[in-house]
Structures are given as C-alpha cells and as structure tokens.
Amino acid sequence: KAGVTQTPRYLIKTRGQQVTLSCSPISGHRSVSWYQQTPGQGLQFLFEYFSETQRNKGNFPGRFSGRQFSNSRSEMNVSTLELGDSALYLCASSLEGELYEQFFGPGTRLTVL
Amino acid sequence: DAKTTQPNSMESNEEEPVHLPCNHSTISGTDYIHWYRQLPSQGPEYVIHGLTSNVNNRMASLAIAEDRKSSTLILHRATLRDAAVYYCILYYSGAGSYQLTFGKGTKLSVIP
Numbered sequence: 001k002a003g004v005t006q007t008p009r010y011l012i013k014t015r016g017q018q019v020t021l022s023c024s025p026i027s028g029h030r031s032v033s034w035y036q037q038t039p040g041q042g043l044q045f046l047f048e049y050f051s052e053t054q055r056n057k058g059n060f061p062g063r064f065s066g067r068q069f070s071n072s073r074s075e076m077n078v079s080t081l082e083l084g085d086s087a088l089y090l091c092a093s094s095l096e097g098e099l100y101e102q103f104f105g106p107g108t109r110l111t112v113l
Numbered sequence: 114d115a116k117t118t119q120p121n122s123m124e125s126n127e128e129e130p131v132h133l134p135c136n137h138s139t140i141s142g143t144d145y146i147h148w149y150r151q152l153p154s155q156g157p158e159y160v161i162h163g164l165t166s167n168v169n170n171r172m173a174s175l176a177i178a179e180d181r182k183s184s185t186l187i188l189h190r191a192t193l194r195d196a197a198v199y200y201c202i203l204y205y206s207g208a209g210s211y212q213l214t215f216g217k218g219t220k221l222s223v224i225p
Contacts, residue, residue: 004156034214043157056212079191090156100147102213104156
C-alpha cells in the first residue's frame with residue numbers, strides 16, 4: 001500500500017510569509033504526527049492529531065498550527081515565518097493501537113530567506 | 114522525560130554483527146524502549162521496541178538489561194544499507210497519545 005506522502009517536497013519562502021504543508025497518511029491510519037528536523041536541534045515533535053483532534057503538542061510557538069480532516073489528511077501551517085523555521089518538516093502516521101510504529105513521509109524541505 | 118545516552122558514532126564492517134548501546138538509567142517501569150533509524154535523505158524508520166524481555170524481528174534484535182537501565186540494538190549482519198543514524202527512544206504511551214523524543218542518535222558507518 002502507498003506510504004505517507006507529503007506535499008510539496010521543497011518550498012522557498014521569505015520572512016514574514018506564511019506556509020501550509022500537507023500530509024496524506026497511510027490508508028487506515030488515523031493518527032498523524034508532525035516533526036521538525038534541523039541540524040542544530042535534531043528531530044523535535046510538533047503535534048499529533050487523531051480523529052480531527054489535537055491530542056498532543058510539543059514546545060513550539062503558536063505560529064505553528066495544524067489540523068486534521070475527516071479523511072485523516074493533515075495540514076501544518078506556519079505563520080510569520082522566521083529564518084529559524086528553515087527545516088525539514090516530517091509527517092508520520094500510525095494505527096491506533098500500534099502507535100509505537102510510526103511511518104514517516106519523505107518530508108518537506110522549507111527554506112526561509 | 115527520561116533521557117537516553119548513545120555514542121555519537123560507530124563503525125562496522127559489512128556482514129559483521131553490530132551492537133548499538135543505549136543507556137537509560139532514569140527509565141521508569143512503564144517506559145517502552147524504541148529504536149528508530151534514519152537513512153540519508155529519508156524520514157525515520159521504526160526498527161523495534163520492547164519493555165522488559167528481549168525482542169526479535171526481521172530487522173534486528175533488542176537486548177534489554179535485567180535492570181532496564183540499558184539496552185542494545187543488534188544488527189546480525191550489517192549491510193551497506195544499514196548505514197544510518199540510530200535513535201534509542203523511551204516513551205510511555207499509557208496516556209493514549211504518542212510522541213517521540215529523539216536524541217542525537219548514533220551514526221553508524223558500514224565499511225565494505
């Protein structure tokens with residue numbers, strides 16, 4: 001079956017703009033998590049959604065938000081972009097009851113100029 | 114959150130076994146031990162997880178110390194494709210949600 005897909009794969013924005021990233025989980029997976037990966041901070045958890053509800057949130061400012069739709073697809077939004085938001089944004093999905101096995105997508109590489 | 118300590122890097126010869134150590138001295142009784150790996154230019158990939166007993170799957174084995182303060186991921190025959198960053202992660206999923214707290218991991222190099 002198809003894996004986790006993320007669009008777009010690459011994105012260039014300028015400071016102050018906002019951006020929306022999309023994630024389509026594996027069919028049947030209702031849990032979707034987002035992570036930010038940077039060389040300095042490594043992989044950091046942003047938030048997790050299940051059945052259109054945010055269940056868990058990491059330590060990121062309110063400029064980072066997300067949502068999940070009824071088909072489990074998820075979007076992540078970052079407003080008022082800063083240079084430090086340049087990163088690889090990864091989405092992962094998993095089955096409820098098997099949350100330990102998260103399947104990651106290839107990520108969206110965001111560059112903020 | 115309980116923390117893990119891993120060596121920054123390790124090397125292995127191809128087709129030899131690899132033992133990747135992880136120390137987690139502050140582990141609580143309900144923390145599961147997970148291992149993920151990240152190949153170059155890819156998202157992380159689940160490898161294995163366990164609680165108290167040693168675990169085996171098609172990818173690797175997980176050996177857990179009796180006091181659970183350390184664990185070892187064992188790759189039985191390293192291949193070039195196993196070159197990756199390996200993350201040892203603790204998590205208690207009893208709350209019904211799930212998040213992975215990644216450390217720096219161990220970068221494994223496999224020498225042909």
